[in-house]
Amino acid sequence: MYVHPLNRWEDEPEIVEFIQNNPFATLVSNISKRPWATHIPLLLAKDKNGDSILSGHIAKANPxxxxxxxxVLVIFQGPHAxxxxxxxxxxxxxxxxxxxVHLYCSIKLIEGEELMDHLKSLVDRFEEGRPYRxxxxxxxxKFLESQINxxxxxxxxxKEVHASSKLSQNRDAVNYKNIVKQLEASLYDTEQEIAKEMKKRME
Known part of the structure; x- marks a missing residue:
């Protein structure tokens, strides 16, 4: 991903929060010399060595x-306007x-107890706060085994992080504030979210 110097995003806690708030990612690799993408939720955590890892799963029918x-390349995308x-x-x-946020990652397959722990964490994460968890x-x-198979x-x-926060950093204060004002008045949630992100950078 090309990242303009003005838009380079290097605040690690913000990037971590962004990934946690936008966990539905795109996993990109090559199959038979062609790009292939799979859309899956990924959970961010630390392994026993303190390294940042993502865990997820794909259908066995997916080649x-x-x-x-x-x-592999993993892409997380948030609000846009x-x-x-x-x-x-x-x-x-x-x-x-x-x-x-684009992440370059090494990858390994997990199974058995590791896969089960991942599935428990995934379901718990997205069932949190729901009335019938x-x-x-x-x-x-029997049912669980049939699904895991x-x-x-x-x-x-x-291994590598490329993050872009393109939020009109090239505009002067007058135009920047007017962009925020226009986005706040939008009927679209994603545009209002961008306004919030821009206002954070005004503080």
């Missing part, structure tokens, strides 16, 4: 797992604001 190389040049006090072109522990052994667990160790 991607059979050709996973030493390195169209920025109209009519909001500026000068002539310019429209653009797009967004938050995105589902838990892996309450599923019948169709999955391939993956653990991704993060």
């Amino acid at each position: 991607q797992w059979k050709e996973l190389q030493d390195e 169209y920025i109209s040049s009519s909001w500026y006090n000068h002539e310019n072109v429209p653009t797009w604001n967004y938050l995105a 589902v838990a892996v522990e309450t599923m019948s052994e 169709g999955l391939v667990g993956i653990e991704l160790k993060i």
Whole structure:
């Protein structure tokens, strides 16, 4: 991912929070010399050595797992918004604001107890706060086994981080504030989210 120097995002706690808040990721690798992408939720954690890892799973019917190389790309994308040049006090072109994180990771397959622990964590994470919570522990052994047989667990160790926070950093204070004002008035949740992110950087 190309990251303009003005948009380079290097605040680790913010990036960690971003990944945790936007866990539905895109796993990219090559299959038969062609790019292949799978969309899956990934959980961020630390392994026993203190290294940052992501855990997830893909369907065994998905051929991607059979050709996973030493390195894969994982993409996390957050809110984004169209920025109209009519909001500026000068002539310019429209653009797009967004938050995105690309991670280059080494990968290994997980199974058995490790895969089961991942599934428990995944379900617990997304069932939290729901009125009729589902838990892996309450599923019948026969049913659970039939489901796990169709999955391939993956653990991704993060090797390299490329993060872009493109939020009109190239605009002066007057135009920056007007962009925020216009986005706050939008009917679209994602545009309002970008306004919130831009306001954080005004503080």
